[in-house]
Amino acid sequence: MRMKRLGYALAMSAATIALLTVAATQPSDAQERKSIRWSTSSIDSYGYKVAAAMVKIVEDALGGEYTVTVQPYPSTTGDMKAAMDGDGEIGYTADVGMTQLYAGEGGFKNYTPAKGKLVHMWYAYPMESFMAISAKDAAKYKCWGDFSGKPVFFTTAGFMNWLNFQRIYKALGYDFKLVQIDAKSNSDALQAGTIAGSVAYTVAGRSLAPYWKETEIRMDIRVINPCPDEIAKLKAAGLAVVDVNTKDVFAKDVGTPIAKGVPILFGYNVGTNISEDIVYKLLTAFYKKKDELAKIDPGFTPMAKDFIGMQVQGISANPDIPVHAGLAKFLKENKAWNDKWKIAGSTS
Numbered sequence: 001m002r003m004k005r006l007g008y009a010l011a012m013s014a015a016t017i018a019l020l021t022v023a024a025t026q027p028s029d030a031q032e033r034k035s036i037r038w039s040t041s042s043i044d045s046y047g048y049k050v051a052a053a054m055v056k057i058v059e060d061a062l063g064g065e066y067t068v069t070v071q072p073y074p075s076t077t078g079d080m081k082a083a084m085d086g087d088g089e090i091g092y093t094a095d096v097g098m099t100q101l102y103a104g105e106g107g108f109k110n111y112t113p114a115k116g117k118l119v120h121m122w123y124a125y126p127m128e129s130f131m132a133i134s135a136k137d138a139a140k141y142k143c144w145g146d147f148s149g150k151p152v153f154f155t156t157a158g159f160m161n162w163l164n165f166q167r168i169y170k171a172l173g174y175d176f177k178l179v180q181i182d183a184k185s186n187s188d189a190l191q192a193g194t195i196a197g198s199v200a201y202t203v204a205g206r207s208l209a210p211y212w213k214e215t216e217i218r219m220d221i222r223v224i225n226p227c228p229d230e231i232a233k234l235k236a237a238g239l240a241v242v243d244v245n246t247k248d249v250f251a252k253d254v255g256t257p258i259a260k261g262v263p264i265l266f267g268y269n270v271g272t273n274i275s276e277d278i279v280y281k282l283l284t285a286f287y288k289k290k291d292e293l294a295k296i297d298p299g300f301t302p303m304a305k306d307f308i309g310m311q312v313q314g315i316s317a318n319p320d321i322p323v324h325a326g327l328a329k330f331l332k333e334n335k336a337w338n339d340k341w342k343i344a345g346s347t348s
Helices: 002-025 046-061 076-084 095-103 135-140 160-172 183-192 210-218 228-236 276-288 290-296 298-305 307-317 325-333
Strands: 034-040 066-072 090-094 119-134 197-203 221-224 242-245 258-270
Touching: 034 046, 034 076, 046 066, 046 090, 046 119, 046 276, 066 076, 076 090, 076 095, 090 095, 090 160, 095 160, 095 258, 095 307, 119 135, 119 160, 119 183, 119 242, 119 276, 119 298, 119 307, 119 325, 135 221, 160 197, 160 228, 160 258, 183 197, 183 210, 197 210, 197 258, 258 307, 276 290, 276 307, 276 325, 290 298, 298 307, 307 325
Parallel strands: 034 066, 034 090
Antiparallel strands: 090 258, 119 197, 119 221, 119 258, 242 258
């Protein structure tokens, strides 16, 4: 009996050694893949949804050498800081957020990143911010000025649409009064009157934010547009006002066929610690798959129609901010580089 146990132990030891030997002979990249952490805003946001859909494209573009993980943060400002402080490699942002970052304003006042600031890398879609209310309160509000000083959920503090409405209110001279709620309680707050209005947003005039889809299922809503004089003031301040066909966005009538929104351009930017080769490979892959991405989500439609033009537009919104070397290479190859732009110095 003792000999049988000894023989069994020796056999198991031999098997263990064999397994370890096989593992040791496997290629190093099969044992351990490098990591790319993609920082986004909260899981209720469109930014998180897009990043989650892009994971396989990114991993394939980099030859399977990297594992991509999407890391949501309470706000867009928070995810930007995570990418700049070394807790992520890619940060979700928008033109208005990049402006504040380099101006040291708002959430970036007195902020010094541990690893360096984000630079231009990839702009993916436009987003349009507008105002909506409970249908039962439709008679109370005719213009955006009617919300001045009233409690409004301008999206989560730190989100880019929140920043967008701050600059809208500044241009109009209105009193910005934010009531912070959980996005999932948007419907409850509107119906209870805790908030007078709530900022809604679409991507490319088509895709509605996930929590707003839930809101319109639970209640009837109405869109309140800026009045003509407000539109004139916004345009005079350099802000665009675009038309969003509400039938393309909402499942039910919202009181108007057209929502007047102020657009911002969203993207995913990185620091100079990310190599030129990685960024160039990513942009090349996104460019090749632009039509496929538009089929997956209509928010990518403008990018699919003019991928290169959107990158130019993103840089032009903040032309003094450096451009990542990988994006510069991509634009030069596609005859879209502007020699006035600055290429960010690489530290990798």
